[in-house]
Amino acid sequence: MESNLHGIMVPHVPTLLEYGMNNKPSAVVSEMREFGRRMKAWGVTAVVVATTHWRTGDRFLIDDAPLHRTMTTYAGFRQQVEYDCPGQPELAGILRQAGERNLVFTGVERHGADHAVTVPLHFMFPDRDVPVVPLSIAGTPLGAFRWGRTLGRAIRRWGGKVLFVASGSLSHDLDCFFVTGRVLPGYEEFDRQMLGLLAEGKGMDAPGIKPELIGLAKPEGGFRDLFMLLGVLGSRARGVVRAYEKLPGVGMAVVEFADCRESDDEWLVEHDGLVH
Amino acid sequence: MTEGNRAADREILGFYNRGDREQALRLFIDEYQPRLYTLAYRMMGNHDDAMDALQEILIQVNRSLSTFKGDSALYTWAYRLGSNVCLNYRRRKKPAPVEWDEEIVRSVMRPVERPNEDPDQMCETRYKQFLVRQAVLKLPETQRVILVLHDLEGVSSTEIARILDVNAGAVKARLHRGRNALRKIISRGFAVKGMEGAGMFSVGPSGRLL
Numbered sequence: 001m002e003s004n005l006h007g008i009m010v011p012h013v014p015t016l017l018e019y020g021m022n023n024k025p026s027a028v029v030s031e032m033r034e035f036g037r038r039m040k041a042w043g044v045t046a047v048v049v050a051t052t053h054w055r056t057g058d059r060f061l062i063d064d065a066p067l068h069r070t071m072t073t074y075a076g077f078r079q080q081v082e083y084d085c086p087g088q089p090e091l092a093g094i095l096r097q098a099g100e101r102n103l104v105f106t107g108v109e110r111h112g113a114d115h116a117v118t119v120p121l122h123f124m125f126p127d128r129d130v131p132v133v134p135l136s137i138a139g140t141p142l143g144a145f146r147w148g149r150t151l152g153r154a155i156r157r158w159g160g161k162v163l164f165v166a167s168g169s170l171s172h173d174l175d176c177f178f179v180t181g182r183v184l185p186g187y188e189e190f191d192r193q194m195l196g197l198l199a200e201g202k203g204m205d206a207p208g209i210k211p212e213l214i215g216l217a218k219p220e221g222g223f224r225d226l227f228m229l230l231g232v233l234g235s236r237a238r239g240v241v242r243a244y245e246k247l248p249g250v251g252m253a254v255v256e257f258a259d260c261r262e263s264d265d266e267w268l269v270e271h272d273g274l275v276h
Numbered sequence: 277m278t279e280g281n282r283a284a285d286r287e288i289l290g291f292y293n294r295g296d297r298e299q300a301l302r303l304f305i306d307e308y309q310p311r312l313y314t315l316a317y318r319m320m321g322n323h324d325d326a327m328d329a330l331q332e333i334l335i336q337v338n339r340s341l342s343t344f345k346g347d348s349a350l351y352t353w354a355y356r357l358g359s360n361v362c363l364n365y366r367r368r369k370k371p372a373p374v375e376w377d378e379e380i381v382r383s384v385m386r387p388v389e390r391p392n393e394d395p396d397q398m399c400e401t402r403y404k405q406f407l408v409r410q411a412v413l414k415l416p417e418t419q420r421v422i423l424v425l426h427d428l429e430g431v432s433s434t435e436i437a438r439i440l441d442v443n444a445g446a447v448k449a450r451l452h453r454g455r456n457a458l459r460k461i462i463s464r465g466f467a468v469k470g471m472e473g474a475g476m477f478s479v480g481p482s483g484r485l486l
Contacts, residue, residue, distance in 0.1 A: 235323035
């Protein structure tokens with residue numbers, strides 16, 4: 001049976017808006033646009049976004065608003081975007097309940113559409129007609145993986161076609177980007193290793209990259225967004241790298257993932273322990 | 277068990293006994309989730325099954341914390357429960373090839389911010405651990421479970437006997453047989469899935485695992 005889940009990792013650097021609006025060539029922008037067209041053709045009914053610009057300590061939060069107003073959370077960029085978009089309160093409620101039943105201790109809060117939501121969706125779904133559920137990132141990578149696994153099950157049972165988005169950059173050293181501009185080889189090396197792992201279906205190995213390289217690159221979500229995505233789609237989900245571009249200290253990649261979870265229904269129906 | 281663990285247990289049970297189950301569970305998860313996940317990963321051999329087993333362990337802890345009598349550390353109690361969940365899960369799941377990679381599970385546990393130890397020493401140690409665990413995977417399941425619990429997880433024979441519902445003598449006998457079988461596997465040489473090009477691994481003339 002065809003899966004109702006698809007996943008993607010995208011950047012949201014506001015510089016992309018400038019590329020997009022001035023028609024500067026950008027592989028990242030082109031691929032996000034193309035991917036959005038394919039998702040529309042697939043019949044996507046909702047987008048669930050793990051936003052690295054919504055960090056909430058140790059509690060995973062869900063925005064269940066029927067309409068998400070644009071939050072302009074970036075200063076100093078010439079181009080800005082308005083992207084008010086519909087929410088999906090029903091799906092948000094299902095995710096919250098799944099979290100509670102599985103002891104993930106989630107909560108609901110009105111956050112809005114920050115630029116980790118607005119920038120990529122502006123390119124992927126310019127008509128603003130696909131309902132969105134923003135999720136915060138929180139806790140440890142292991143906790144994020146557990147939450148992702150719960151999310152994946154709940155979304156599969158919900159049945160609508162859902163795109164899960166992990167929105168964040170690979171390397172993400174804002175000191176380099178905004179202040180020093182001193183580009184070190186380690187940024188690209190980190191990005192290269194990350195993309196290699198994702199392409200091999202070994203994203204769970206990412207925290208095993210040399211600590212000094214991770215310390216330099218400062219990956220935007222501290223792997224939490226990635227681990228949520230791998231929880232949703234399966235720990236061995238292989239990524240297809242659609243595009244990669246770099247800015248000083250920042251690695252921007254578009255990596256597409258298909259659902260790789262094996263059916264576990266047999267286990268679930270026999271056993272009343274796991275709650276969904 | 278450290279004083280820190282004891283203090284954490286007191287705090288968890290304190291919240292639970294005062295009726296704040298959510299806070300008790302949150303603290304329990306903060307304190308024990310990584311170790312229970314390590315147990316589950318060692319028993320299941322892959323992340324997805326390990327996470328499902330962990331989820332089930334947490335749900336059972338939530339259901340049965342009220343039955344905890346305090347005659348052991350909370351973790352020992354949860355460990356016993358977790359071991360049984362993993363064993364049941366393995367029995368119910370269709371057998372699947374086990375892909376064991378200790379480095380992966382360790383990397384998941386390792387906080388990103390933690391300073392590294394000496395990288396050369398770390399690599400050598402991890403490599404040896406990885407090879408030993410690959411050899412353990414060659415053992416029959418009954419011996420493997422006991423070796424994992426006793427030699428990798430440090431659970432006592434008495435505790436394993438309670439977990440598996442067998443007598444302590446049987447545990448010691450299986451442990452003895454398992455260790456002998458492991459020695460034979462290592463001395464004969466064994467292949468590692470995904471590393472076939474490296475040939476057979478065995479004990480070299482210096483007694484080191486190569």
